[in-house]
Amino acid sequence: MMDESTARLEAISRRCAEAAAVSGRDAADVTLVAVSKTFGPEEILPVLAAGHRVFGENRVQEAQGKWPQLRERFTDVELHLIGPLQSNKAGEAVALFDVIETVDREKIAAALAREMAKQGKSPRLLVQVNTGAEPQKAGVLPGETVAFVDLCREKYGLVIEGLMCIPPFDENPGPHFALLRKLAGETGLGILSMGMSSDFETAIELGATHVRVGSAIFGQR
Numbered sequence: 338m339m340d341e342s343t344a345r346l347e348a349i350s351r352r353c354a355e356a357a358a359v360s361g362r363d364a365a366d367v368t369l370v371a372v373s374k375t376f377g378p379e380e381i382l383p384v385l386a387a388g389h390r391v392f393g394e395n396r397v398q399e400a401q402g403k404w405p406q407l408r409e410r411f412t413d414v415e416l417h418l419i420g421p422l423q424s425n426k427a428g429e430a431v432a433l434f435d436v437i438e439t440v441d442r443e444k445i446a447a448a449l450a451r452e453m454a455k456q457g458k459s460p461r462l463l464v465q466v467n468t469g470a471e472p473q474k475a476g477v478l479p480g481e482t483v484a485f486v487d488l489c490r491e492k493y494g495l496v497i498e499g500l501m502c503i504p505p506f507d508e509n510p511g512p513h514f515a516l517l518r519k520l521a522g523e524t525g526l527g528i529l530s531m532g533m534s535s536d537f538e539t540a541i542e543l544g545a546t547h548v549r550v551g552s553a554i555f556g557q558r
C-alpha cells in the first residue's frame with residue numbers, strides 16, 4: 338500500500354505539472370522542493386523511497402541531525418536551506434547544503450565567501466527578498482535587491498543564481514510573486530523560489546522555477 342505522504346507527493350507533483358501546462362511552461366522547469374522541517378527520518382524515508390530527491394530545511398542544526406545519515410543511503414539528495422542563516426553557522430551550512438536560498442545581508446555574503454574558499458565547496462546561492470517589507474521578516478528590501486546582488490558578485494565573487502521570497506501571510510501572494518519575477522529580470526537571474534503549500538500553483542503561473550511545499554506533502558506540523 339502506498340504511504341500517505343507518497344500519495345500526497347504524487348498529487349502535488351501532478352498539480353505542479355498542470356500549473357506549468359496552464360501557463361505554457363515545461364513541467365521539467367519547475368522543481369518541487371519537499372520541505373521536511375520538523376519531520377524525522379521515518380517520515381522522510383518513504384518520500385525518498387518514492388524517488389524524490391530535492392528537500393528543504395529551515396534550520397541548520399535540525400538538518401545536521403538527520404540528513405548526513407539519510408544521505409549515506411541516498412547519495413544524490415539535493416538539500417536546500419530555506420530558513421535564516423546566522424553568520425556563525427555559515428561553515429556548517431556550506432558543508433551540508435547544496436543550495437542556500439536565504440542570502441540576505443553583507444555579513445552572510447562575506448561569511449559564505451570565506452567558508453566556500455576554505456572548504457572548496459560552492460553551494461548554489463539565492464538572495465531572499467522581503468517583498469512585503471515586513472519588519473520581522475528576513476530578506477533584502479525590493480529596492481535594495483539589485484545593489485545587493487551586485488555587491489555579492491563584485492565584492493565577494495559569489496555567483497547568485499536567483500531570488501526567493503515568502504509573501505506576507507495575510508496578503509494575496511500574486512503581486513509578491515510578480516514583484517520577485519520583475520526583480521529577477523532586472524538582475525538577470527533565472528531562478529525563482531516562490532510558492533508554498535497554499536499558493537504554489539499561482540507561483541508557477543507567475544514563473545516559479547522552485548516551489549517549497551511542506552505540509553501538503555508531509556502533513557500538518
Ligand SMILES: *Cc1c(COP(=O)(O)O)cnc(C)c1O
Nearest residue numbers: 372395419533534549550551552
Ligand atoms: C515551512 C516553509 C515552507 C513550506 O511551508 P508549507 O506551508 O508547509 O508548504 C516554505 N518555505 C519556507 C521558507 C518555509 O519555512
